[in-house]
Amino acid sequence: MSQAETTRRxxxxxxxxxxxxxxxxxGLDAVRTLxxxxxxxxxxxxxxxxxxxxxxxxxxxxxxxxxxxDWRALVEDPEIEVFDNAASNHLHAEPTIAAARAGKHVICExxxxxxxxxxxxxxxxxxxxxxxxxxxxxxxxxxxxxFARELIERGDIGAPRQFRSRFLLGSGAVxxxxxxxxxxxxxxxxxxxxxxxxxxxxxxxxxxVGEFTAVGGATRTWGPQRAGVEVDVEDAVVATVEFASGxxxxxxxxxxxxxxxxxxAVAIDGSEGSVTFDVRSPNELTFAxxxxxxxxxxxxxxxxxxxxxxxxxxxIGWGDSFSHELRHFLxxxxxxxxxAPHGATFLDGLRCAEVCDxxxxxxxxxxxxxx
Ligand SMILES: NC(=O)c1ccc[n+]([C@@H]2O[C@H](COP(=O)([O-])OP(=O)(O)OC[C@H]3O[C@@H](n4cnc5c(N)ncnc54)[C@H](O)[C@@H]3O)[C@@H](O)[C@H]2O)c1
Numbered sequence: 001m002s003q004a005e006t007t008r009r010x011x012x013x014x015x016x017x018x019x020x021x022x023x024x025x026x027g028l029d030a031v032r033t034l035x036x037x038x039x040x041x042x043x044x045x046x047x048x049x050x051x052x053x054x055x056x057x058x059x060x061x062x063x064x065x066x067x068x069x070d071w072r073a074l075v076e077d078p079e080i081e082v083f084d085n086a087a088s089n090h091l092h093a094e095p096t097i098a099a100a101r102a103g104k105h106v107i108c109e110x111x112x113x114x115x116x117x118x119x120x121x122x123x124x125x126x127x128x129x130x131x132x133x134x135x136x137x138x139x140x141x142x143x144x145x146x147f148a149r150e151l152i153e154r155g156d157i158g159a160p161r162q163f164r165s166r167f168l169l170g171s172g173a174v175x176x177x178x179x180x181x182x183x184x185x186x187x188x189x190x191x192x193x194x195x196x197x198x199x200x201x202x203x204x205x206x207x208x209v210g211e212f213t214a215v216g217g218a219t220r221t222w223g224p225q226r227a228g229v230e231v232d233v234e235d236a237v238v239a240t241v242e243f244a245s246g247x248x249x250x251x252x253x254x255x256x257x258x259x260x261x262x263x264x265a266v267a268i269d270g271s272e273g274s275v276t277f278d279v280r281s282p283n284e285l286t287f288a289x290x291x292x293x294x295x296x297x298x299x300x301x302x303x304x305x306x307x308x309x310x311x312x313x314x315x316i317g318w319g320d321s322f323s324h325e326l327r328h329f330l331x332x333x334x335x336x337x338x339x340a341p342h343g344a345t346f347l348d349g350l351r352c353a354e355v356c357d358x359x360x361x362x363x364x365x366x367x368x369x370x371x
Contacts, residue, residue, distance in 0.1 A: 016086030017049030027322030039336035112349035114190025135349035158272030163249030192233030
């Protein structure tokens with residue numbers, strides 16, 4: 001990791017002040033204090049949302065210099081070098097494209113667009129503008145996922161043969177809990193659990209196993225009315241997947257299961273061994289082969305991101321992946337490293353969107369869909 005000679009101070013604007021607005025604000029805040037000599041630190045120039053009271057609280061808590069309820073006021077600001085979009089899905093494309101055209105480097109929450117067509121427009125805009133771009137797939141910045149990639153790259157599990165993932169939530173089944181209305185409508189969200197949850201694991205699968213070639217799928221909407229709106233997106237999905245490497249797999253995601261608080265688990269079985277991860281134990285990776293199974297505490301000095309944190313065994317939390325992710329993007333803007341391969345670029349966001357669209361198409365047609 002870096003011991004930069006000089007630290008670049010990079011002006012950041014953040015769109016979004018709720019769940020992800022907090023996660024990104026906290027992540028940016030931590031970037032300022034993680035290292036003695038960071039490649040870059042953020043200057044928290046402006047935060048934008050709809051609720052002025054909430055924005056005032058975010059300003060007081062994290063030190064945002066100013067607040068705005070109009071994202072258009074931010075994209076032309078010469079003091080802002082990075083535009084960080086953590087708003088709801090229908091506000092990803094337009095502000096991100098406007099920011100890129102104004103010369104800002106852009107990082108945007110997943111799913112990038114509401115479908116592959118919208119995502120492609122975002123990719124074209126950043127490529128035309130020549131700005132750096134990253135899709136905020138934070139799982140790549142969990143130490144155990146990064147370590148899984150190291151194990152796979154050095155051949156510990158052999159050739160990947162099977163991939164399994166489950167992203168199961170109960171929030172939609174608990175009245176008054178986390179569900180926000182925009183997530184339940186195609187117009188604002190694009191899709192339901194496919195873009196919201198499955199997309200995370202599609203990206204993890206691409207990061208660890210490689211490109212998808214075909215999918216099958218089934219979806220269900222348990223609706224009908226939640227958070228004051230008619231639900232018109234899928235609440236559950238089960239998919240079969242095939243990879244260019246020859247590996248196959250199954251993926252499922254759901255968010256209206258009262259018996260599930262949060263399970264987000266990934267397993268890869270290879271010709272020599274297997275790795276298993278669940279975000280409920282974010283510092284652990286289980287490795288197994290014919291000799292048995294061992295759960296590795298991914299907190300030793302030689303493990304990914306460990307030098308930023310505590311002595312062996314103490315571990316970090318899910319929220320800290322946002323610090324790693326934002327540190328990575330700011331470091332790339334400062335020229336310390338490239339966004340890829342560890343950061344997901346907008347091209348990765350597009351590849352993920354193509355897989356998500358194919359799962360939805362397969363569910364509608366009832367046929368296996370090639371990508
Ligand atoms: N990486 C992750 O683990 C993760 C987790 C949750 C959500 N997300 C993604 O983050 C994004 C935000 O999700 P969330 O859970 O924070 O949603 P949320 O409903 O909690 O927040 C949405 C935010 O968008 C803002 N917003 C909406 N319309 C606006 C407007 N016209 N002007 C200004 N601000 C506006 C709201 O003020 C709010 O701050 C989504 O794209 C979601 O898919 C990612």
